Amino acid sequence: MHEQMKVLFIIKMCSVHSFDPILHIFFFMLSSPTSTVADNDSFYGWACPGKGQPLEWRQLPLKTFQDDDVEIKITHCGICATDLHVMNSDWGPTDYPCVLGHEIAGIVTKVGADISRLKVGDRVGIGAHCDSCHQCKECKNDQENLCRNGTTRTYTGHWSNGDKIYGGFGTKWRGKEHFVFKIPDNISNELAASYFCGGIATYAPLKKYGVTKGSRVGVIGLGGLGHFAVQWAKAMGAEVVVFSSSDKKREDAKALGADDYIVSSATTAFQENNCTLSHIIMCTSFGIEFDWSPYLSLMEPNGIFILTTAPGSFLEGIPASIMLHRQITIVGAAVGSPKQIRDMLTFASEKNVKPWIQKYPMEKIEDVILNVKGGKARFRIVLEV
Amino acid sequence: MSSENTFHGWACSGKDQPLEWRELPLKKFEDDDLEIRVTHCGICGSDIYALDNLWGGTDYPCCVGHEIAGVVTKIGYNVTEFSVGDRVGIGAQCDSCGDCDECNNDKENICRKGVTTTFGSHWKCGTKTYGGYADKWRGNKRFVFKIPDGLSNEEAASFFCAGVTTYWPLKNHGVTKGSHVGVIAVGGLGHFAILWAKAFGAHVTVFSSSERKREDAKQLGADNFVVSKDKEAMKAQVNTLSHIICTSYNEGFDWIDYLYALVPNGVFIMAAVPDLPLSNIPGRVLVFRQISVVGTAIGSPKTIREMLEFAVATGVRPWYKKYPMEKASEAVQAVRDGKPRYRFVLEQN
Numbered sequence: 001m002h003e004q005m006k007v008l009f010i011i012k013m014c015s016v017h018s019f020d021p022i023l024h025i026f027f028f029m030l031s032s033p034t035s036t037v038a039d040n041d042s043f044y045g046w047a048c049p050g051k052g053q054p055l056e057w058r059q060l061p062l063k064t065f066q067d068d069d070v071e072i073k074i075t076h077c078g079i080c081a082t083d084l085h086v087m088n089s090d091w092g093p094t095d096y097p098c099v100l101g102h103e104i105a106g107i108v109t110k111v112g113a114d115i116s117r118l119k120v121g122d123r124v125g126i127g128a129h130c131d132s133c134h135q136c137k138e139c140k141n142d143q144e145n146l147c148r149n150g151t152t153r154t155y156t157g158h159w160s161n162g163d164k165i166y167g168g169f170g171t172k173w174r175g176k177e178h179f180v181f182k183i184p185d186n187i188s189n190e191l192a193a194s195y196f197c198g199g200i201a202t203y204a205p206l207k208k209y210g211v212t213k214g215s216r217v218g219v220i221g222l223g224g225l226g227h228f229a230v231q232w233a234k235a236m237g238a239e240v241v242v243f244s245s246s247d248k249k250r251e252d253a254k255a256l257g258a259d260d261y262i263v264s265s266a267t268t269a270f271q272e273n274n275c276t277l278s279h280i281i282m283c284t285s286f287g288i289e290f291d292w293s294p295y296l297s298l299m300e301p302n303g304i305f306i307l308t309t310a311p312g313s314f315l316e317g318i319p320a321s322i323m324l325h326r327q328i329t330i331v332g333a334a335v336g337s338p339k340q341i342r343d344m345l346t347f348a349s350e351k352n353v354k355p356w357i358q359k360y361p362m363e364k365i366e367d368v369i370l371n372v373k374g375g376k377a378r379f380r381i382v383l384e385v
Numbered sequence: 386m387s388s389e390n391t392f393h394g395w396a397c398s399g400k401d402q403p404l405e406w407r408e409l410p411l412k413k414f415e416d417d418d419l420e421i422r423v424t425h426c427g428i429c430g431s432d433i434y435a436l437d438n439l440w441g442g443t444d445y446p447c448c449v450g451h452e453i454a455g456v457v458t459k460i461g462y463n464v465t466e467f468s469v470g471d472r473v474g475i476g477a478q479c480d481s482c483g484d485c486d487e488c489n490n491d492k493e494n495i496c497r498k499g500v501t502t503t504f505g506s507h508w509k510c511g512t513k514t515y516g517g518y519a520d521k522w523r524g525n526k527r528f529v530f531k532i533p534d535g536l537s538n539e540e541a542a543s544f545f546c547a548g549v550t551t552y553w554p555l556k557n558h559g560v561t562k563g564s565h566v567g568v569i570a571v572g573g574l575g576h577f578a579i580l581w582a583k584a585f586g587a588h589v590t591v592f593s594s595s596e597r598k599r600e601d602a603k604q605l606g607a608d609n610f611v612v613s614k615d616k617e618a619m620k621a622q623v624n625t626l627s628h629i630i631c632t633s634y635n636e637g638f639d640w641i642d643y644l645y646a647l648v649p650n651g652v653f654i655m656a657a658v659p660d661l662p663l664s665n666i667p668g669r670v671l672v673f674r675q676i677s678v679v680g681t682a683i684g685s686p687k688t689i690r691e692m693l694e695f696a697v698a699t700g701v702r703p704w705y706k707k708y709p710m711e712k713a714s715e716a717v718q719a720v721r722d723g724k725p726r727y728r729f730v731l732e733q734n
Contacts, residue, residue, distance in 0.1 A: 091669075137648075138649055143649065143650070146649035146650065146674065146675060148624050148648070148649060275497050292662075300497065301487050301492065301495035301496075301497055302492075302495065307668065307671060307672050308672070309672070310668065310669040310672045310673065311668035311669065311672075312668075313667075313668070314664065314665050314666055314667055314668060315663070315664070315665075315666035315667075315668045315671070316662075316664040316665070316666075317662045317663075317664055318662050318663040318664070318666075319662050320634075320655070320658070320659040320660075320661070320662060320663055320680075321440070321658075322680075323655065323663070323678075323680030324655065324658060324680040324681060324682055325495070325499075325500065325680070325682055326495060326680065326682075327495050327679065327680050327681055327682050328679070328680050329677050329678070329679045329680075330671075330677070330678045330679075331671075331675065331676070331677040331678075332668075332670075332671035332672035332673065332674065332675050332676055332677075333672065333675060334672055334673050334674070334675050
């Protein structure tokens with residue numbers, strides 16, 4: 001407990017017995033939310049007080065500073081569809097008030113006693129996971145994102161010490177160094193932010209499932225994730241075909257490097273592309289109405305269909321015959337581990353893969369959320385503090 | 386009696402029609418072909434699906450059977466790999482394009498121009514393909530396999546479909562010592578899956594809809610047996626399996642318990658051949674645990690040869706019962722009734 005707080009506590013205890021109202025008022029003023037004592041251990045952020053309610057700019061507590069923690073001054077935070085889903089309790093009840101944002105970029109302002117990798121002044125980022133058990137097989141094998149005792153998300157839940165977790169739509173963030181990553185010198189903070197969720201969610205499975213020169217990758221959905229997927233696959237040497245529900249993004253797809261663009265209703269194009277894709281990466285949300293058959297028909301034998309988004313309900317109507325005859329794999333991808341995130345940053349830095357961002361001041365968060373909901377982002381919205 | 390270019394086999398002329406022992410045409414004898422006298426033919430679930438038109442599109446009249454064992458009686462001009470008198474077998478694939486990436490890389494079972502199936506398909510020369518519920522078979526040498534000395538014809542037959550259909554994906558997806566394999570359902574495929582997984586050195590947990598096959602599973606070598614309706618027992622399997630091989634898929638299949646039984650990055654192999662689409666898969670579980678659901682297609686000629694050698698080396702043998710070829714109808718009905726423990730093999734005299 002802070003020394004000044006201890007003194008105040010003693011004064012308060014004395015004042016209880018003598019009931020001195022002046023001392024009470026003095027104590028109250030010193031411990032009020034605007035005091036500098038509380039500022040060191042708190043941050044300001046856009047909090048969602050409840051489902052459907054407008055965001056409020058609030059002062060909230062940072063986690064208790066521990067020896068393996070770092071603290072950062074946030075400079076930028078990207079918006080991911082997940083943020084909207086969690087604010088809206090779409091995937092289960094959210095513990096309100098919540099502060100979302102898990103594509104965080106900032107500058108280290110404080111490091112714990114046990115910290116050796118990062119130092120004050122480093123430009124760093126944090127993504128969707130901020131802790132794990134470090135004991136299970138996955139954690140011990142560079143797969144902390146699959147921790148079997150439950151991953152800790154950057155925007156919900158509690159730290160192992162019990163403190164509530166808040167995300168990056170705010171001024172500061174404090175958490176475990178293990179899940180904080182140095183941003184390469186040739187990438188600015190505003191560009192870096194989006195890598196930490198949208199970037200890694202697509203990089204990790206494309207790399208893991210062997211996308212390389214000679215691969216032909218279908219990207220379904222050209223949005224935050226999809227625009228990253230196109231660039232990663234091209235940088236890995238592959239050909240890329242973008243699938244979209246309309247013609248609107250054809251020019252953008254070309255500018256991103258895509259070799260072809262097929263509108264989902266174009267039956268002939270699907271037939272012409274039968275058995276041509278080594279990989280498909282699903283980069284948009286979808287529901288039970290998704291028609292698997294035309295997409296699986298595009299896959300070569302041993303083709304791999306990657307799911308990066310967590311669909312609301314069930315996968316339905318997957319035609320068994322083609323799955324078997326072409327030995328197709330349908331596999332899920334859960335963002336990436338610290339090791340994969342570091343690999344990605346090195347790759348992005350070398351290959352000059354950069355997101356297309358639209359920057360807005362943090363105060364405009366309500367407006368930009370509407371843009372994200374309306375699918376208007378081209379292709380990632382980043383808030384700047 | 387069959388003539389030089391015909392054979393006799395159990396033919397079905399339409400859905401729900403009885404099998405009739407009929408004369409049917411053999412394919413034109415070409416330089417790469419060989420002909421066999423059928424000695425045995427295993428009955429596969431696929432045979433029933435085709436006879437009963439459960440996948441739709443059965444090309445009647447059909448003569449089914451793709452777990453064929455026999456003796457070579459005639460070889461074509463280009464056939465040097467086999468001699469008359471060799472004991473050989475044929476499985477579910479009898480041809481492929483021979484020209485695509487897959488065919489050129491020992492992956493004929495996923496030929497991108499489409500696999501020619503041992504029954505229900507057409508040879509390149511145009512004749513319909515017919516299977517092994519018959520006295521003879523004639524076809525391309527590329528998909529005929531010598532039966533090793535350590536296996537009799539009656540033992541060998543079932544390997545050519547059920548055997549390879551389970552051997553290949555377990556091998557392909559890295560099942561080895563230290564793996565923990567879940568086998569869903571104990572039947573023709575399932576019992577082979579248990580035997581293979583054990584032979585690879587894995588730990589095996591069997592999932593079955595009732596207690597009935599617990600003793601059999603144990604005798605087959607399974608380490609653990611779980612009744613799938615027992616929710617408590619299923620919960621105890623969470624995060625225990627590296628692989629699951631599913632040999633039975635029907636309406637109402639409950640994916641969630643199996644997706645949790647797999648460890649993160651686990652592999653769910655669909656070895657059954659469902660007659661309905663895969664549905665009811667909880668997508669978020671697949672994503673958050675990075676689970677793969679994979680399809681598998683029999684096995685290539687290279688794989689089949691390897692499997693036979695492995696079977697001889699490890700002693701893997703199917704559990705089968707013989708029926709005389711004349712009793713094919715009775716045997717087929719018994720398969721429909723779920724009677725095999727775990728394969729019926731027709732024997733030609």
